[in-house]
Amino acid sequence: MYRQGDVLIMPVAEDSVPARALEDAGEPRDGRGRLVLALGEVTGHAHAVQGPGRLVRERGEFGPMLLHLPQGGRVVHEEHAAIPLPKGWFRVIRQREYVPGSVARVVAD
Template identity: 45%
Template sequence: MTPTSFLYRHGDVLIAPVAALPTGAVPRPGLVLAHGEHTGHSHRIRETGTASLYVYGKDLYLLISAPTATLVHEEHRAIELPVGVYRVWQQREYTPSAIRTVID
């Protein structure tokens, strides 16, 4: 990450710029970064044709190919992401019985 790079937080999703997609990353259909099982809401890219998702192992990557793409969710303010490649993390939480992914 360069000093001028930004981290983006969108609710329980963290998005960080990376230099490139990992070699061997596999395209994933759709534009939903994280889906809330309790609310049915999702963190997703609004405009089709501006972005693509990729999976490498258990890691999720977002490729923005347009000058910008809008990340939306029903409970959060929309944010504009500039062209580039990003790694996407979903927040996890600790409980005495397990470490689990946070679900909306």
């Protein structure tokens, strides 16, 4: 299990990856060629993956994302140390913020 700021990355066995994710082309890369896992609303900084792979978004506002890294990669962010990831499939989860009396929301980075 890996964590960088408000992003949690958990290894997933390939046989548990949904068939639609195996076939999905994935999200486009940003202007720097990165797969953006989370974009900071306040700073504009991004938790992003460098290296070959693809990011598949699941349905729902807080739905997890699936990340496939066939050769491994690195999670980078302007304010955190880079995290190396081995090859494989990962579930990417954004931390949620609970405010009593309101709806849970994604943490603003």
